[in-house]
Amino acid sequence: MQLTPIDDHFYLTKDEPNRSCLLALRDIILAQDPDITAEWKYNMPFFCYKGKMFCYLWIHTKRQWPFLGMVEGKHLHHPYLTFEDRARIKIMIFNPEEDLPVDTIRFILNAAIDLYRSGLIKLPKRKS
Template sequence: MTNTLKYGMPFFSYKGKMFCYLWIHKKLKEPYMGIVEGKHFDEVFLIQENRSRTKIMLFDVNEDLPLKQIEIIIRKAIDLYKTGIVKI
């Protein structure tokens, strides 16, 4: 996995494919992690909004990061690429 700045935000890629990114929600003013292939996930804590592929995971600035949930989502997302569901 590598990271770069893309569209002015920290973006992480897996084998050259956009994977996830960190940003601030414009309306809610809260940080979030965007999962590019989020459409493949049905976890209740991921939000689709008006995005076609991406789902986001909002973070409460007053609480610790939900590391277990983050780890689960990252592992599932990597598996999408490893299994060929998302072409590399």
């Protein structure tokens, strides 16, 4: 994937192995569905599904490991997802020294997309 200057600042200023882990997560997310777009919101890399905030990447404060934050996590039930101190968002933390559980990540992303497809999470109205 081509990086933008904002991506350069966030991803490429991270030390290894976090940098490679975050870039791999970015590619997995963007490859999940053509309606997922990378955006910059709240000073962090966000991913939107058809214009609605979907998920984001960040570094866990205590562990200093990358994590995937699922915006509508309260509707997702998977043992790898945790609320920690959040009410709505669940996160999945990754040890950057280990292989990513790609199938699990794809499963969780697909379950989240289904929330939007089903209408449980309302999408913004398309401009005509």
